[in-house]
Amino acid sequence: DIVLTQTPLSSPVTLGQPASISCTSSQSLVHSDGNTYLSWLHQRPGQPPRLLVYKVSTRFSGVPDRFSGSGAGTFFTLKISRVEIEDVGIYYCTQTTQFPVTFGQGTRLEIK
Amino acid sequence: DEQLVESGGGLVKPGGSVRLSCAGFGFTFSSYSMSWVRQAPGKGLEWVSSISSASRYVFYADSVKGRFTISRDNAKNSLYLQMHSLRPEDTAVYYCTSRIWGQGTMVTVSS
Numbered sequence: 001d002i003v004l005t006q007t008p009l010s011s012p013v014t015l016g017q018p019a020s021i022s023c024t025s026s027q028s029l030v031h032s033d034g035n036t037y038l039s040w041l042h043q044r045p046g047q048p049p050r051l052l053v054y055k056v057s058t059r060f061s062g063v064p065d066r067f068s069g070s071g072a073g074t075f076f077t078l079k080i081s082r083v084e085i086e087d088v089g090i091y092y093c094t095q096t097t098q099f100p101v102t103f104g105q106g107t108r109l110e111i112k
Numbered sequence: 113d114e115q116l117v118e119s120g121g122g123l124v125k126p127g128g129s130v131r132l133s134c135a136g137f138g139f140t141f142s143s144y145s146m147s148w149v150r151q152a153p154g155k156g157l158e159w160v161s162s163i164s165s166a167s168r169y170v171f172y173a174d175s176v177k178g179r180f181t182i183s184r185d186n187a188k189n190s191l192y193l194q195m196h197s198l199r200p201e202d203t204a205v206y207y208c209t210s211r212i213w214g215q216g217t218m219v220t221v222s223s
Contacts, residue, residue, distance in 0.1 A: 041157075048213040049157065060211060092157055099171045101147065101159035 002026055004093050006104035012112045013083045021107045023093035025074040030097070037096040040069055040078045043106075044089040052091075053078065085111065114138040116208045121217030128198050132217055134191040134208030142166075142186035144211070148193050150204035151216075160206070161193065176202075195219070 003026040013019045029036045036056050041049040051060040053069035066081040093104040120132040148160040161182040162171045170182055181194040198221045205216040
């Protein structure tokens, strides 16, 4: 199974400042079709997760452009250019390149 | 608006069975593969099962293989998860997802 390791596990951030979360995969996430199926999810307290970014860097419908994804192969990053209060919660990376689908352990973003 | 609505959760005794349903609204349900993902209380996300758009391919996590069955009815825009031989460790919120996520339905396995 592909293991996804997120860093940091907790990230205290000042409002208006940038934040960055990394996700490292135990093996390449490049699919045989040439795509890389690495996504980022955000889960606010008491809410279901929601999709932010898919295929490494494509923002899902309605996601603000302060969120950006990057990376390739086994190393990926989610960046928030200026953190807003509604960005608190847990961020997960997930891969659907290979079954079983796997998730990172989650990164908790909190406001300082 | 695109929406997924789960139902069918509740309190079940160990060894019991339950069937979860998920209804899709506002998008072409039959075009998308669908998945069930669960989250135990206070824990992270765990993939359970996926099914391709026309039900040709199904996949299961090892932890549920042989006990859970995923299915769909595209004519009813619905996804299902039949769960048998339930264990306390199956206790979780079960989410239906493709790109969007439902609100989830809680399954508690306890005597």
